Amino acid sequence: MSARQDAERKGSQVATSWILGVVAALLAVAVAVVAVVIVMSDEPEPPAAAPVTETVMKTETAASTTTPVVTTTAAPEITQTPEPVVPAGSPVAQGQPCLASEARQFKTDAAGNSLVCAPMGAAGFSWVQHGNDDGGVHRIGEPCDPAVDSVSRDPSGLAILCGGQTWVANP
Known part of the structure; x- marks a missing residue:
């Protein structure tokens, strides 16, 4: 070599x-x-x-x-995000309690009656019957005529009442 x-x-x-x-x-x-x-x-x-x-x-x-x-x-690990728990609304029945989050909302009971969740002072909130809904949309503080106006809705769809000469949120 x-x-x-x-x-x-x-x-x-x-x-x-x-x-x-x-x-x-x-x-x-x-x-x-x-x-x-x-x-x-x-x-x-x-x-x-x-x-x-x-x-x-x-x-x-x-x-x-x-x-x-x-x-x-x-392989990448797959994680699942739990679905958020949304509390169910209260049972809609006249005189039954409703949640504060349901205040002024219109709902229909099992018999087909239109009810509103209304504040009852220290007793909390309850489902109550309401007067005739005029079908219009009004703002709190706008004028109303108690002789013809009883219940209406504000721009967000919540119940308002004709309280004297103006629309109000609660009686």
């Missing part, structure tokens, strides 16, 4: 050793990162049945050595 061939072989061995050293260092860093992520993770592990994707890449060096590199990616 000539000196030149011997030098080329040694150079090839050095290059191969250097490449394998770099690959080993990269694998060591990857293992360290995965270990840190596992230790630092506050989230529970995904279920065992979660799909996992593995990608295998092969790198070839000058000496035709094949080194597999495996990357594993877990």
Whole structure:
């Protein structure tokens, strides 16, 4: 073997050793990162049945050595947001209590009667019958005629009463 061939072989061995050293260092860093992520993770592990994707890449060096590199990616975890609980309204029946959030709302009872949730002072709120709804829309403070006006709606659809000479929210 000539000196030149011997030098080329040694150079090839050095290059191969250097490449394998770099690959080993990269694998060591990857293992360290995965270990840190596992230790630092506050989230529970995904279920065992979660799909996992593995990608295998092969790198070839000058000496035709094949080194597999495996990357594993877990499927994203799916979380469900609970539906907000919305309290049901009170049962609509004349004389029955209603919620403060239902105040001045028009509702219909099981018999088809139109009722309004009205404030009853210290007793809270109750469903009550109301006078004839004029079908119009008025603003609180606008003039009304108590001889012909009884109940109407404000622009937001809530009940208002003709109280004397003006529309009012409560009696």
